[in-house]
Amino acid sequence: MNPLQHKTKAKLVAAILVFYLLAFFTLSLAYEVKEAHHPCQGDQCPICHQIQNLERIKEQFSFSLGNVSIFFWTFLSILTVTLQKTTDNFTKTLVQLHVRLNH
Template structure:
């Protein structure tokens, strides 16, 4: 992964965390507001924040499961490679001199 891609991925993760944090803070602050009825703009904003948190939470969960699976599969293949390596005199660095 190039440095530019790594920086972009990190920035996107930080942006997602910021959006989730701000949405949560907004819901907490406005949970006790004086509702004006059916067309309350604050209730509408709270609903949008809840939808953002639900969607982002699903995406984060999917990414976490994918990352864990990838890590687990890499660990299994590295163990398998170590076990299946052929043991030869050269790999054991045995010097055959008379």
């Protein structure tokens, strides 16, 4: 696979993940704002239950995003170094590669 295609696919996947995360946080915030002053039914209130679920999911995201960001930073650093090493041979001239051109 061409390194450029792989890099493009990785950027696309990252953009899709960021879009989904932003959509989740935006929509959950909108839901919480809309239902902030709902007529609460006490301990069995389904709206309060949903808001608590959203808060738990956000806490899990905030914990896991820290770990995931460290993993992705490390992975992308290794990928960048590897791609630089492999593409150096493609950008060198024949003189730099010590190819003898006179026969």
